Amino acid sequence: MKKIILVALLFISLVSCKKEGISPVRDEEPSTNINTSPEVSDESKSGTMVESMVTPKFGRPNITNYYFQVYDPSGSLSLAVKLYERTTGAISYLPMSRSGNYWVLSTSIMNNGWYDWRYVYNASHSNISSSAYVLSNSRNAFNSSPFSLVWPFGADGSSWSNRTVFSQTWRGGQEGGSGNGWGTGYHTGVSEYYSDDWNRGTGSQDLGAEIRSPLDGYVAAYGTYTTSLGLSNYVAIVQETAGPTYRFYVGHLNAIEASMYVGKYVRAGVTKIGTLGMTGADSPHAHTSLRNTTNGANTSVPFYFNAQ
Numbered sequence: 001m002k003k004i005i006l007v008a009l010l011f012i013s014l015v016s017c018k019k020e021g022i023s024p025v026r027d028e029e030p031s032t033n034i035n036t037s038p039e040v041s042d043e044s045k046s047g048t049m050v051e052s053m054v055t056p057k058f059g060r061p062n063i064t065n066y067y068f069q070v071y072d073p074s075g076s077l078s079l080a081v082k083l084y085e086r087t088t089g090a091i092s093y094l095p096m097s098r099s100g101n102y103w104v105l106s107t108s109i110m111n112n113g114w115y116d117w118r119y120v121y122n123a124s125h126s127n128i129s130s131s132a133y134v135l136s137n138s139r140n141a142f143n144s145s146p147f148s149l150v151w152p153f154g155a156d157g158s159s160w161s162n163r164t165v166f167s168q169t170w171r172g173g174q175e176g177g178s179g180n181g182w183g184t185g186y187h188t189g190v191s192e193y194y195s196d197d198w199n200r201g202t203g204s205q206d207l208g209a210e211i212r213s214p215l216d217g218y219v220a221a222y223g224t225y226t227t228s229l230g231l232s233n234y235v236a237i238v239q240e241t242a243g244p245t246y247r248f249y250v251g252h253l254n255a256i257e258a259s260m261y262v263g264k265y266v267r268a269g270v271t272k273i274g275t276l277g278m279t280g281a282d283s284p285h286a287h288t289s290l291r292n293t294t295n296g297a298n299t300s301v302p303f304y305f306n307a308q
Contacts, residue, residue, distance in 0.1 A: 048073060051119055051131060058136045058242040061112045066135065068096065068105040070119055070128075078122040079103040086114045086265035095122050112139040113216050113267040138216040139268045142241050148301035149214075149246065149290055187289075193300040195289040207254065207284040209276040213266035214248045214288075215239035219273075222260050225251070225280070232280025232287075235273045237266060244294040246301075251287035253277050 050071035059066060068081050081094040096103040109115070118132045142149055187195040217239030224231040233253040239246050254277025266273065278284045292299040 049119075049128060051129065053133060054117070054135050056242070057134070058138065059109075060141075061137055061139060062108050062110055064137070065106055065108055068107075068119075070096070070103045071101060072103055073101045075101070075103070079128065080120050080122040080125070081105055082118050082120045082125065082127075083109070084116040085111065086116060087267050087271060093120070093122070093125060109137045111267070112137050112270070114218075114265055136216060136240065138239070138241075140215060140239065140241075142246070143243065147303055148244075148292070149303040191291065191298055191300050192289060194302045195287065195300070196303075197285040198288050204284045206276050207278070210272050211250055211253065211274050211276055211286055212269055213237050213271045213273050214250075214268060215246065215266070216268045217246075217266065219260060219262055219264045219266065220247060221262060222256055227280035229282060230280045233274065233277065235260065237273070238293070244292045247291045247293045248303075249287075249289045249291070250274070252279050252281045252285060254279065254284075 052069040052071070055067045056064065070079055072079070075098055078098070079096045081096065083092045083094065084090075094105055094107060096105040098104075103119075113136075115135050115137060116132055117135060119128050120126060121128060140149055187193075215237045217237050220236045220238040222233075222235040224233055226232075232251045233256050234249060234251040235253065235256060236250075237248045239248075250273065253274035256274045257272050260273065276284060276286050281287070288303075290301050290303040291297075292301050
């Protein structure tokens with residue numbers, strides 16, 4: 001009888017050890033401080049840190065001063081701002097300075113475009129939290145009366161200044177009877193009110209010229225649409241601003257850039273989107289239009305090429 005009891009107790013003990021061996025271990029659960037550096041102690045992690053959003057979120061290259069701030073009363077490990085440029089994938093780290101209980105950085109950004117950014121430890125470049133943010137550093141001057149958008153470059157990315165065609169300053173054709181661009185009278189309807197046919201002359205000398213993105217944003221759509229003369233190649237670019245969201249459309253392209261895809265981030269005046277052509281048209285030119293698409297709208301707005 002004693003032997004039976006001993007064997008039973010031994011069996012219970014073994015089963016208990018086996019169950020405990022496969023039970024969850026609290027220390028091995030994921031940390032709430034995601035992506036922190038292994039050498040950072042628990043006391044130094046971001047539990048007492050408070051991240052501030054960048055001010056402002058929208059600005060212009062080498063003009064706007066962005067302000068970053070993290071509340072960190074311990075201040076034991078220095079911080080930096082990590083910038084990721086969406087168009088190129090380039091990463092840079094901007095060290096922050098200590099001011100009272102805060103890490104701060106006041107700086108401008110040279111390249112135009114969209115950036116993902118976050119706060120990181122300066123030494124290890126590891127994230128202080130899982131939070132990532134976005135800012136837009138755009139060359140575009142929106143809401144410049146009487147135009148909603150003014151480009152400081154030609155549609156092909158060139159630096160030619162105030163080029164005229166038929167003695168008209170190059171701008172969005174106001175098709176309601178006071179047109180300013182080449183193609184006046186050919187574009188009809190509310191959505192085409194400010195459309196313009198863009199090139200730098202009256203012949204075919206610009207056939208095949210590079211067309212670069214007019215906006216700092218992303219490719220919303222590309223492909224072909226049908227005209228009375230056939231299929232026209234087009235690309236549509238969208239950019240968010242501090243106010244409206246804009247969509248710029250370029251048609252009649254000879255060819256769409258091979259690397260194009262929906263969602264691709266592009267830089268104004270830098271990223272090639274295609275070449276000037278005459279697909280679906282009877283002469284070489286780029287059909288262009290700018291729309292305010294905020295909250296599902298599709299409002300035609302004026303624009304102006306004004307290279308400096």
